[in-house]
Amino acid sequence: MATWGKTSIKDSTYEIIKTKILHEEYKMGEPLNLTQLEKELGISNTPIREAISALVSEGLLVSFHNSRVHVVTFKDKDIKDLMDVGRLITQSAFELVLENDHTEELIGMLEERLTEQRQIIIRDGDFYEYVKAVDYFNRAFIEASHNIRMNTIYDRMSNLLFLCRLQYYTTGTNTVERNLEEHEGIIEAVRRKDPAMLREQLITHYDIRKMHDRI
Numbered sequence: 001m002a003t004w005g006k007t008s009i010k011d012s013t014y015e016i017i018k019t020k021i022l023h024e025e026y027k028m029g030e031p032l033n034l035t036q037l038e039k040e041l042g043i044s045n046t047p048i049r050e051a052i053s054a055l056v057s058e059g060l061l062v063s064f065h066n067s068r069v070h071v072v073t074f075k076d077k078d079i080k081d082l083m084d085v086g087r088l089i090t091q092s093a094f095e096l097v098l099e100n101d102h103t104e105e106l107i108g109m110l111e112e113r114l115t116e117q118r119q120i121i122i123r124d125g126d127f128y129e130y131v132k133a134v135d136y137f138n139r140a141f142i143e144a145s146h147n148i149r150m151n152t153i154y155d156r157m158s159n160l161l162f163l164c165r166l167q168y169y170t171t172g173t174n175t176v177e178r179n180l181e182e183h184e185g186i187i188e189a190v191r192r193k194d195p196a197m198l199r200e201q202l203i204t205h206y207d208i209r210k211m212h213d214r215i
Helices: 009-022 034-041 045-058 076-099 103-123 127-145 148-168 173-191 195-205 208-212
Strands: 061-063 069-071
Touching: 009 034, 009 045, 009 148, 034 045, 045 061, 045 148, 076 103, 076 127, 076 148, 076 195, 103 127, 103 173, 127 148, 127 173, 173 195
Parallel strands: none
Antiparallel strands: 061 069
């Protein structure tokens, strides 16, 4: 049974279900049963329905006409669309960073977050935490843009991007090393203040074809 804090029951329920999806305790494509969720969380179905509705709006759950709800799954086209949007938002954020002279701030954030990724691999090799760190690295561009609306747009899709990476990345050493190298290339493009170089680096970084590689 869940333990409730000071937040509303609906918000707490939302966070619990979302966390279970992102940790793959609820697998992609898995149906969620309302009665089972009531027993698991120990609450009535009203806040559960509200939380499910919010997660459907966010795209983490999919609702069918017969009231069935499943955890989202991704086809290659879904992945490509999400990655394209993520890449384009990052490019746009970099343009704002250059325009507002926040380059040094962004470099500091990227270097710190790249170091954190390496530490995760060295410390415990936790792939889930590593993918979180990858998202945190990419988010630096959005944060350094200091554009609230861009942050809001990215927040709405960040969990879907995270699930995409969990589904298609592997824990193989070569894949992790390749991602670290890509991030180093991205930082170099930022140091040079070179949008064209960054664009090429991001095209490689967000290329879904390499996500099918299995080590």
